[in-house]
Amino acid sequence: MAKNIFIAIAFLTGLGLIFIGARFMISPEIAEAGYGINFNEQHDYSFHYIKGIRDLFTGLLICILMLSKQTKALGLTLLLGTVIPLIDMFIVLSKDYNGFAQAIPHISAIIICFFCGIFFLRNNNVKKTDNTGFAKVIRSVDTNEDSTIEYNIMPGEKTPWHYHNLFSETFEIVRGTLEVGLKNQVYQKKTGDIVTIQPNEKHYFHNTSNDDCLIKVTISPGNKNFENALLILKGLAKDGLASTSGVPKKLSDLALFIYLNNSRMVGPQKIAETLFNYLAKKAIKRGRLEELELKYCRGSFIGDFNFV
Secondary structure, three states: OHHHHHHHHHHHHHHHHHHHHHHHHHOHHHHHHHHOOOOOOOOOOHHHHHHHHHHHHHHHHHHHHHHOOOHHHHHHHHHHOOHHHHHHHHHHHOOOOOOHHHHHHHHHHHHHHHHHHHHHHHOOOOOOOOOOOOEEEEEOOOOOOOEEEEEEEOOOOEOOOEEOOOOEEEEEEEEOEEEEEEOOEEEEEEOOOEEEEOOOOOEEEEOOOOOOEEEEEEEEOOOHHHHHHHHHHHHHHHOOOEOOOOOEOOHHHHHHHHHHHOOEEOHHHHHHHHHHHHHHHHHHHOOHHHHHHHHHOOOOEEOOEEOO
């Protein structure tokens, strides 16, 4: 309940700043009076326009951060932005013709910016969880024609557009929701939904929710490298060696994941394929792949689940 209230206040603050900024641009004298000063501008509204564009930008920034759920950035913007209404208040109160009443709007803005900023910084949009990485091979190509792996996709975790040319993928959403891009369409999938991606079909996934998404993927024909790629990726995440979006922090580990995963890039990213191939081969030669497989693919544990 409290979160919804602060969200509404922040969004209305952004809209209010957009209105104030637009008013300074369109009706500078009216906006000047509302601000709380009397200035003999002699039809030169340069400073009014400067004030207007400042408020327009700030309001748009707050609304965009709010709509894109960039909670931490929004909190920092509001908290640091407290200095703006604070200085405005001092300017208004410095005028002999003003009293406390003219300072009330600026004091209100100080309170809103400060407390909303603190709230959003302390209540980050992404939930924290101890189980940052989980993957389990249910059926392996070692004993079956296909590979089936169950793993979780953390909030914010995503892949770029890519495709595979060695196998098809069938995703089943076991729990949660997931945004899936397939060909040129974007779909919102929920628990129980199944998506099949054929070889050479470009796709991506992105967990845009606040909760992890548990999926079961079947690779046909089975692929041992793909199995190991997911075990390694989730192992790195568990050990803090991957970003919140699921990308390995070391470039060589990322290159190895792309190699094992049979990922082929599309668009401008395709330029990087040659570099990743080189880095993967170099990492294999110096034993990094063997090190990762020994650590994460042979009886290792992530969370409460045993890797098969």
